[in-house]
Amino acid sequence: MRRYAVGAGQNGVVQAVFVDTAVGVPSAWFGGLLEERPQPWAEVQLQDSSGGLVGRFDPAEWLPEAADLPHRGVHGEQLLARSGVSALLAAAGIPLYTARDAADPRIVRRPGRRTAMSPGPAFPHWYTGVRASAGCLWFAAFTLLLFSGATSAPLVVTAAAAALSGPSARLVLRGWTRRRRSVCPPVVLARISPRPAVAGEGAAQADGLPAASVRFCLHTELRVQKDDLVLKDLAGSEYWLPRRGPHAVVSLRQVSDHTGALVGIEFLGPDTQTRALLPWDQWFGGLGGHTNWAQLRQATALPVQERRLSRKASAFWPRHPVLGSRMVPVPAREARALSRFPSTAAGVSSTAIMAFGSLFSVMTGARIAEGHPWAGASAVLMGAAGALLQATPYLLHQLRSRRTLERPAPTRELPIT
Structure with a gap:
């Protein structure tokens, strides 16, 4: 764990520059072997009193839903707010300047690799x-x-x-x-697993999805923890949304179509932006679904809003990619591939090479x-x-x-x- 001093002094952070453009933001190699850093959405540069670079990071790397959004699907002040960066800098008393021109003189052009502040690679x-x-x-x-x-x-x-x-x-x-x-397990207030509306031998969901499997119901979950809401998908990836702070989830919203049938639950942040959602039929539509919904409301203690879609909007909900919209049943072959040991940069060839090495x-x-x-x-x-x-x-x-x-x-x- 690295620590960064705040204020004037040796390598102390006195200001931050938000480079709100992908143009001119240097790409980098980081983490493990052959693991390339994705194209940045933006960059925050922490600078000392002489304008030298102390640290830099892409706010999207600290945004849980970034993987489900298009490139720069959230940008500007909204990206800073959702990721919690603006609140963090304000709490530390660090002034923030925005640079939307790649030629802005406040942008450090040649940052060193050791200045990168990333959540880290997938593997240790x-x-x-x-x-x-x-x-x-x-x-x-x-x-x-x-x-x-x-x-x-x-x-x-x-x-x-x-x-x-x-x-x-x-x-x-x-x-x-x-x-x-197991060393420091989080305090879990509730575990909510899917309760699909349609299940049975050879059955298929009315919306064209495969029938929910035992794997989907056992391995996919929503955890309500003391300070976080955690969504876990079939691949075992977890997405942590805060329950505390200025960028926390502040309310739930039941969404129904033009006929009044429930289609999903949205998790709303400040300014009513949708941080995540869960499809109603797959998570709350079956046996035990009402218990799930009551348990979610009780564990989060969040206010609940209601939203009814128009006939046109019902056909396109959710209108944009949102975290959780893909947490639905998938074909068996795809589910097996998702739940295997995480692949490396070499993909399937990594396992093939190891198998050949043993044979050799x-x-x-x-x-x-x-x-x-x-x-x-x-x-x-x-x-x-x-x-x-x-x-x-x-x-x-x-x-x-x-x-x-x-x-x-x-x-x-x-x-x-």
């Missing part, structure tokens, strides 16, 4: 470092073995150990993540087993262990998905896990 740095180091080491050993034609025992063992470190790091990452979540270890270990029995046996065992560490989670995931999680949601209430 130690995991990225292990995977990158092991990948480079394996590729070097593989290249020497492949093009030299030699069967050097040290190279074979080195390649096998490097290939094993990838799936081993995944296993450690899973345990590390579980431990972190077994093959080369068997080749040198006669002349180097200990090295050969070690390589074969490490290759087999790597293949097992990759295949077991994948097969269990596929088996549980097809046998249990992809079945239509039953008409009884499901236990929350």
Whole structure:
């Protein structure tokens, strides 16, 4: 955790410049291997008394709903307000200046990498470092073995150990993540899982969506915590909306179509902007849905508004992309892909390379087993262990998905896990 001094002094922050344009904002590489920073929506530069750069960040990286919005879907003062940046700077007593011209002299042109203030990459740095180091080491050993034609025992063992470190790091990452979540768990006031209106063998939603599955009802949820509202999707991604502060969710709104049928619940921020929504049929329309709605109102203690759409607006609600609008049932194949272990920058090829590395270890270990029995046996065992560490989670995931999680949601209430 880095700390930044406020006020005059060595590297103290005395002013902030909001660069409200994507033009001229430098792109950067950050986080893990081959992970490229998305095109910034804007940039806030924290500067010292001499105009030097102390830190910089894209406010959109601190906006929970940014992933569901188009590029620069929120901009200007609204972006600062929704992300909480304007309130933070005001509380710290830091004056804020806005620069909408890329040629504005207050903009620092050559910021260093160490000035970036990002929420961080998807994976922890130690995991990225292990995977990158092991990948480079394996590729070097593989290249020497492949093009030299030699069967050097040290190279074979080195390649096998490097290939094993990838799936081993995944296993450690899973345990590390579980431990972190258990160390300081948040105070949860309510957990609300979907209660779909239509469920049954082969049934489909009236709006064309697939029938809600057991996976959708168990793995998607809304948590009401002491200080936050947290939406979790099928991929396990969480979106935290504040319940405190000037940029908090301040009210709920029931939305009905022109016939009076309920279509969704909107979570409103200050100035009635929609921060998130939940479709009514998928979350509150089925058995236990009214209990869900009562539980949500009681846990949040927020005022409830009502909105009735016109006939034309009913066909296009929500009119713009909003966080939560995609938290609906998806086809089984897509759900399996979303709920697998998070992909790396290399995508599917990352798993394919690890599988090939394990196979290569077994093959080369068997080749040198006669002349180097200990090295050969070690390589074969490490290759087999790597293949097992990759295949077991994948097969269990596929088996549980097809046998249990992809079945239509039953008409009884499901236990929350």
